Amino acid sequence: MTRIVHRRDIIPGQTVEMVLHAPAIAAAARPGHFVILRVHPMGERIPLTIADADAAAGTITIVFLVVGTTTARLAQLSEGEEILDVCGPLGQATHLVRVGKVVCVGGGTGIAAMHHIAKGHAQVGNQVTAVIGARSADLLLFEEELGRFCHEVLVATNDGSRGVRGLVTDALRRHLAIHPDVAEVVAVGPVPMMRAVAELTRPLGIKTVVSLNSIMVDGMGMCGACRVRVGGEIRFACVDGPEFDGHAVDFDELAARLTAFVPQERQSYGCLGVCHG
Amino acid sequence: MARGKIRPRVPMPMQDPLVRRGNFHEVALGYTREQAMAEASRCLQCTKPTCQSGCPVEVDCKGFIAHLAQGDVEGAFAVIRHTNSLPAVCGRVCPQEKQCERACKLAPTGEPIAIGRLERFVADAYYTSDACASAIAAASHCRMPQRDVRVACVGSGPSSLTAAGLLAALGAQVTVFEGLHEIGGVLVYGIPEFRLPKRIVATEVEHLRRLGVEFRTNWVVGQTIGLRALLERGYQAVFVGTGAGLPQFPGIPGESLLGVYSANEYLTRVNLMRAYEFPRADTPLPQGRRVTVIGGGNVAMDAARTALRLGALEVTIVYRRTQAEMPCRQEELEHAVEEGVRVRELVAPVAFEGDGKGWLAGLRVEHMVLGEPDDSGRRRPIPTGTTEVLPTDLCIIGIGTGPNPVLLRATPELARNRWGYIVTDPETGETSIPMVFAGGDIVTGAATVVLAMGAGRRAAQEIARRLGLV
Numbered sequence: 048m049t050r051i052v053h054r055r056d057i058i059p060g061q062t063v064e065m066v067l068h069a070p071a072i073a074a075a076a077r078p079g080h081f082v083i084l085r086v087h088p089m090g091e092r093i094p095l096t097i098a099d100a101d102a103a104a105g106t107i108t109i110v111f112l113v114v115g116t117t118t119a120r121l122a123q124l125s126e127g128e129e130i131l132d133v134c135g136p137l138g139q140a141t142h143l144v145r146v147g148k149v150v151c152v153g154g155g156t157g158i159a160a161m162h163h164i165a166k167g168h169a170q171v172g173n174q175v176t177a178v179i180g181a182r183s184a185d186l187l188l189f190e191e192e193l194g195r196f197c198h199e200v201l202v203a204t205n206d207g208s209r210g211v212r213g214l215v216t217d218a219l220r221r222h223l224a225i226h227p228d229v230a231e232v233v234a235v236g237p238v239p240m241m242r243a244v245a246e247l248t249r250p251l252g253i254k255t256v257v258s259l260n261s262i263m264v265d266g267m268g269m270c271g272a273c274r275v276r277v278g279g280e281i282r283f284a285c286v287d288g289p290e291f292d293g294h295a296v297d298f299d300e301l302a303a304r305l306t307a308f309v310p311q312e313r314q315s316y317g318c319l320g321v322c323h324g
Numbered sequence: 325m326a327r328g329k330i331r332p333r334v335p336m337p338m339q340d341p342l343v344r345r346g347n348f349h350e351v352a353l354g355y356t357r358e359q360a361m362a363e364a365s366r367c368l369q370c371t372k373p374t375c376q377s378g379c380p381v382e383v384d385c386k387g388f389i390a391h392l393a394q395g396d397v398e399g400a401f402a403v404i405r406h407t408n409s410l411p412a413v414c415g416r417v418c419p420q421e422k423q424c425e426r427a428c429k430l431a432p433t434g435e436p437i438a439i440g441r442l443e444r445f446v447a448d449a450y451y452t453s454d455a456c457a458s459a460i461a462a463a464s465h466c467r468m469p470q471r472d473v474r475v476a477c478v479g480s481g482p483s484s485l486t487a488a489g490l491l492a493a494l495g496a497q498v499t500v501f502e503g504l505h506e507i508g509g510v511l512v513y514g515i516p517e518f519r520l521p522k523r524i525v526a527t528e529v530e531h532l533r534r535l536g537v538e539f540r541t542n543w544v545v546g547q548t549i550g551l552r553a554l555l556e557r558g559y560q561a562v563f564v565g566t567g568a569g570l571p572q573f574p575g576i577p578g579e580s581l582l583g584v585y586s587a588n589e590y591l592t593r594v595n596l597m598r599a600y601e602f603p604r605a606d607t608p609l610p611q612g613r614r615v616t617v618i619g620g621g622n623v624a625m626d627a628a629r630t631a632l633r634l635g636a637l638e639v640t641i642v643y644r645r646t647q648a649e650m651p652c653r654q655e656e657l658e659h660a661v662e663e664g665v666r667v668r669e670l671v672a673p674v675a676f677e678g679d680g681k682g683w684l685a686g687l688r689v690e691h692m693v694l695g696e697p698d699d700s701g702r703r704r705p706i707p708t709g710t711t712e713v714l715p716t717d718l719c720i721i722g723i724g725t726g727p728n729p730v731l732l733r734a735t736p737e738l739a740r741n742r743w744g745y746i747v748t749d750p751e752t753g754e755t756s757i758p759m760v761f762a763g764g765d766i767v768t769g770a771a772t773v774v775l776a777m778g779a780g781r782r783a784a785q786e787i788a789r790r791l792g793l794v
Contacts, residue, residue: 071543071548071549072548075547075548075549085505089598089601089604089605089606090605090606090607091597091605091606091607091608092505092597092607116606117606131505132505132541132542133542134503134504134505134542134543134544134548135544135547135548136547136548137544137547264589264592264593264597264607265503265504265513265592267503267504267544267569267728267730268569268570268728268729268730269513269569269570269571269588269592269728270571270586270588270589270592271571271573271585271586271588271589272585272586272589274573274580276580281573281575281579281580283570286729286730286733300580303580303582303682304580304582306582306682307582307610308608311602311603311608311609312608314603315602315603315606315608318603318604
């Protein structure tokens with residue numbers, strides 16, 4: 048059982064941040080890692096990226112969007128309550144080396160995962176520019192937190208309510224035009240966004256890392272649900288990733304595999320509060 | 325022992341195939357006390373028994389059967405338990421026809437003593453007896469005086485549970501680290517309820533808990549904590565039993581189509597996550613009307629029979645050799661066929677075909693013929709060039725597994741062989757890191773529950789010797 052030390056709605060009814068007391072995970076967590084959690088005995092196992100970790104305090108931070116049964120159930124938990132199972136840290140940590148200028152792109156809830164990676168890059172001495180985007184200003188996450196260690200934070204919103212009007216790729220394109228010496232781009236967010244970032248950097252030859260949100264069950268290399276095609280090879284996002292070379296990922300296949308359980312997910316969500324009494 | 329006509333084997337009561345294909349209750353119902361005693365009395369009580377050496381954990385079959393023939397269940401249990409930590413499991417899932425029962429002197433008659441069924445009876449009868457309740461009560465009050473010896477077991481499958489049980493019985497303080505949320509490893513995520521009910525595993529685990537074994541779930545050694553860190557934190561020895569859980573895919577076109585699953589994923593969703601109760605359980609389940617299962621081992625049988633129970637109209641096992649070469653337990657194949665699973669022999673998958681919308685629609689197979697025996701001693705399948713498409717909307721791949729990579733990647737100094745399995749001293753089970761031992765599928769590749777238990781037992785004996793427990 049893992050206690051929720053702190054809980055807040057980042058975006059009411061949509062995005063929640065939780066700080067969990069998990070000393071062993073906090074001590075081992077590195078940027079790029081994720082946890083798998085389960086909320087109740089009949090619940091499913093879902094992966095969530097570790098948005099931040101504090102080894103001294105023994106806590107990790109998770110940020111999630113309420114999209115289905117498990118996240119809805121998780122969102123109902125209050126400060127002081129416990130989560131049934133939290134397992135981690137899982138996955139390969141981000142490869143962090145001093146390369147110079149790094150741009151970290153985050154979209155939607157992906158900004159939370161990107162936050163931990165961006166922090167890691169800053170800690171090894173890279174000059175980090177964050178590019179974050181959302182539909183509107185009230186849906187933006189972590190702008191202030193990123194500002195604490197990033198060289199600059201560029202914002203794009205679809206409706207222009209904050210930063211530039213448009214997509215993160217518009218802001219990224221402009222930034223790369225001014226800074227052709229960017230050594231690495233990291234993109235975390237919805238599949239179309241990661242694909243668009245990878246297509247933007249491909250002709251420029253800039254190394255681009257994406258963090259994939261595949262469907263998982265065990266998260267330890269046992270089930271193969273999370274398989275993705277990278278450079279023509281089958282890889283498992285849980286143990287080989289979740290980060291891969293964005294120029295080699297087969298995004299079509301990833302997008303298709305993410306739809307595998309959509310009808311069941313709707314059915315399960317519709318059943319929430321009815322089936323469990 | 326009186327000479328003369330040997331009585332036939334006492335048949336095992338079974339659920340009717342037409343009924344059981346619609347439920348997850350255990351297929352084999354178990355002997356009654358009278359049936360067990362009658363079967364036990366068939367035993368010749370040979371002067372030089374061979375059955376014991378046919379068992380990887382060397383259960384004294386003759387000894388326990390002698391007790392049972394007299395109706396002494398407790399005595400029989402004590403004999404079995406002396407070498408076997410998981411008798412109720414072994415009595416259900418061991419391939420007895422290839423082990424103890426093959427070594428039985430009556431085997432040439434085609435009717436060896438039903439040693440596995442007797443072992444199961446003894447364990448089940450003991451666990452529900454007053455003697456068990458009082459033994460458990462006594463064990464929890466006055467267990468073996470614990471010595472200042474700490475041992476960690478990594479993983480909670482059959483090899484680790486066996487090592488943990490033996491070491492705890494000898495007075496070590498044992499902690500078992502399990503990555504998943506339930507204890508039992510492949511016994512809970514892999515083997516379905518109709519073959520091994522979860523309450524049986526839970527009973528055996530509870531037995532170990534009462535012996536003083538500590539269980540920590542949601543701990544992934546190699547991620548949550550490193551192997552070296554365990555040694556630094558005061559565990560004097562570590563037993564690694566992380567299994568061969570990494571699913572293999574055939575590497576043919578179309579395997580990323582929706583509707584193509586590894587048997588591990590399919591069985592984990594059903595067994596561990598209880599997806600058969602969806603939507604009461606949150607984990608969704610891949611549904612199929614025409615299901616194809618690739619493989620000929622126990623895992624393939626389990627997947628096929630599970631699909632049938634979940635409402636598939638048609639389930640077909642696809643195997644590149646013939647039924648005679650299938651590595652599964654004979655009984656599982658028979659049960660599957662009785663329940664209505666079809667078997668297509670001598671066909672090998674060559675491509676998954678889609679419906680144009682990303683979903684699986686068919687499996688293209690190539691017809692094979694059998695050639696000369698290969699390294700495995702089985703006749704090698706030879707492609708003929710003729711193919712056909714089997715219409716299917718759900719395909720489950722059960723063609724084997726590789727070593728679980730998590731701990732291995734975090735511990736590159738741990739010596740491995742060319743297939744990626746951990747190298748150990750065959751006598752002691754010790755790895756290239758002193759006081760780190762390993763056993764089970766992570767050493768041998770996918771094998772049987774009882775072989776893994778044998779390895780756990782050998783390593784535990786060596787650990788006990790090194791740490792002065794014996």
